[in-house]
């Protein structure tokens with residue numbers, strides 16, 4: 001059975017508490033927007049697409065239970081306020097802000113229809129959230145297959161297998177399923193063209209050691225865990241064919257915010273002449289921002305860096321800087337940006353996204 005970060009049916013939402021993985025697989029019921037906000041903030045659920053999906057589905061659960069109102073104006077206002085609140089949980093990934101606009105607009109349009117009812121507004125918002133869950137999985141399978149095809153043409157044109165290095169967790173535990181960068185690895189494995197996946201531990205939350213390794217072992221995909229600090233050496237010594245990472249926000253010029261450590265992987269890949277890919281659905285792209293300088297980078301509590309499993313390992317009294325993300329300039333994304341619509345050079349992305357939006 002496939003790993004599921006999110007379990008949803010009409011009126012019921014559960015999340016896999018990723019703070020407990022890999023030792024324990026525990027699902028936690030989420031019955032309100034407030035509970036979703038707290039789970040996202042605490043990183044019980046994380047990953048740009050999964051954050052947006054859990055946020056929207058928590059609103060759907062509340063609406064199914066009759067929240068909001070009475071009256072159309074009060075109901076639309078409730079939807080807007082709930083979505084605006086959810087966006088505040090984690091600022092860097094664009095997905096939650098993007099879907100918040102879409103759902104709020106859907107509620108407002110439904111409320112303006114002739115003969116509109118509260119029931120119809122609730123149903124419209126719930127359906128939109130449910131459609132997003134299904135679309136994300138379709139998008140990930142497209143990203144995986146398109147990315148695998150492009151990567152093989154670029155890195156192994158004569159055939160044979162490839163070794164792919166990835167960072168953080170971008171798999172089923174970060175999305176509705178299959179994953180983005182990890183979806184590319186899944187597709188390569190399914191094609192019989194993956195020699196090995198190298199996954200970085202991804203300090204300090206250890207998305208790689210705890211989550212990506214869990215997914216790869218679970219599906220018996222050949223994989224090796226490496227320290228973050230061993231990535232450049234792996235590129236020099238372990239036959240890395242390509243680097244594929246996810247994204248939290250890809251902006252108009254292709255600059256990309258992703259898990260901290262991504263930027264230095266891109267620099268090392270450039271030095272070694274290894275193609276560097278970003279895999280992200282269009283829902284992780286933000287044409288409202290022109291360059292990566294405008295992206296808000298979340299800083300997490302220092303204790304998440306100084307402590308390991310609740311035990312302090314850093315010297316008492318040391319100051320901490322703990323950014324959760326960094327920005328990779330578009331010119332270092334040498335393989336391309338893999339989306340559900342195709343693989344684009346950074347300079348092609350804006351036109352490609354505008355073409356589908358129109």
Ligand SMILES: CSC[C@H]1O[C@H](OP(=O)(O)O)[C@H](O)[C@@H]1O
Pocket residue numbers: 046047048049167168169170171174175180181207245246247248258259260324
């Ligand atoms: C497809 S997940 C995208 C992105 O989200 C992760 O961040 P976090 O674990 O802090 O939510 C990581 O940056 C992934 O690449």
